[in-house]
Amino acid sequence: MTTEVVLNQISKKYGKQEVLTDISLKLKPNTIYGLLGRNGAGKSTLLNILTNRIPATSGKVLIDGQPNLNNDDALGKIYLMSEPNLYLTRAKVFQIFRETANFYTGFDFELAHQLTNKFGLNESLRFGKLSTGYRSILKDIIALCVDADIILLDEPTLGLDANHRELFYQELVETYADRPRTFVISTHLIEEIAGMVENVLLIKDGRLALDDTTESLLARSYSVTGPEEKVREYTAGLNVIGHDSLGKLRSDYVFGKLDENRVLPDTVSVEKIDLQKLFINLTEQSDEEGQK
Numbered sequence: 001m002t003t004e005v006v007l008n009q010i011s012k013k014y015g016k017q018e019v020l021t022d023i024s025l026k027l028k029p030n031t032i033y034g035l036l037g038r039n040g041a042g043k044s045t046l047l048n049i050l051t052n053r054i055p056a057t058s059g060k061v062l063i064d065g066q067p068n069l070n071n072d073d074a075l076g077k078i079y080l081m082s083e084p085n086l087y088l089t090r091a092k093v094f095q096i097f098r099e100t101a102n103f104y105t106g107f108d109f110e111l112a113h114q115l116t117n118k119f120g121l122n123e124s125l126r127f128g129k130l131s132t133g134y135r136s137i138l139k140d141i142i143a144l145c146v147d148a149d150i151i152l153l154d155e156p157t158l159g160l161d162a163n164h165r166e167l168f169y170q171e172l173v174e175t176y177a178d179r180p181r182t183f184v185i186s187t188h189l190i191e192e193i194a195g196m197v198e199n200v201l202l203i204k205d206g207r208l209a210l211d212d213t214t215e216s217l218l219a220r221s222y223s224v225t226g227p228e229e230k231v232r233e234y235t236a237g238l239n240v241i242g243h244d245s246l247g248k249l250r251s252d253y254v255f256g257k258l259d260e261n262r263v264l265p266d267t268v269s270v271e272k273i274d275l276q277k278l279f280i281n282l283t284e285q286s287d288e289e290g291q292k
């Protein structure tokens with residue numbers, strides 16, 4: 001089963017502040033997305049609009065061709081795990097599972113029990129008694145157990161210790177293999193998801209700056225390192241998105257094609273960069289501009 005999700009020219013204003021501008025995209029089935037952007041870029045806003053928790057100022061979200069507005073059928077195909085706590089403090093963990101299963105009817109109770117054991121979460125505890133980390137763990141477990149085609153995770157590892165973060169992503173990949181579906185993961189800990197993200201969505205200045213496969217992005221992302229002058233000569237006219245300097249050594253980060261006709265000096269090396277480095281360089285510019 002697959003669900004088609006289309007965002008059509010979504011914009012969102014809070015008062016005069018335009019947070020999202022004209023965002024159009026289509027989520028591919030059975031794909032793990034990384035939703036990236038600096039603090040305040042509008043990632044949570046976008047995820048909330050997708051699930052009709054907040055209204056867009058203009059534009060449409062279509063789920064299997066149907067607008068998502070007050071449409072339980074359409075919204076039952078999507079699950080959003082996010083920071084706000086939607087549960088009564090007196091509700092016990094197992095009651096929250098049952099409550100979730102009233103809406104998401106295919107909820108996998110067996111997997112939920114396995115995961116509560118693995119994470120050491122007592123199902124008889126009341127929500128109000130859970131630590132911040134365990135509240136996230138509970139919500140993460142629910143996200144992995146609902147039978148929805150689209151799972152949106154807004155900072156899923158907030159408050160989790162390193163062991164639990166690793167366990168969560170392991171379990172995510174396992175459930176993904178057993179029951180392929182689309183995940184959209186918004187997190188600042190890019191290194192943790194870099195290995196599993198198949199497609200990147202980057203929001204910058206309220207716009208969708210990138211929507212591409214990780215493979216394609218990394219295939220055109222380079223660092224060029226060597227003596228400052230030689231590096232500058234080699235990268236002149238290329239799409240340099242940032243640089244680092246260490247003494248007289250300089251690294252220019254290039255996003256896009258290199259010029260195959262240019263001769264690489266012996267003292268200069270070209271290497272691939274990882275997703276985190278690419279993200280930092282692609283988004284740093286707007287921050288500097290924002291401080292002007």
Ligand SMILES: Nc1ncnc2c1ncn2[C@@H]1O[C@H](COP(=O)(O)OP(=O)(O)OP(=O)(O)O)[C@@H](O)[C@H]1O
Nearest residue numbers: 014015017019037038039040041042043044045046
């Ligand atoms: N209810 C609201 N009223 C007014 N402004 C809001 C509201 N919610 C969010 N904003 C503003 O919208 C912008 C985007 O916020 P959002 O939470 O979507 O960003 P984000 O990319 O998820 O950020 P972070 O990575 O820091 O969680 C921010 O400038 C924020 O202050």
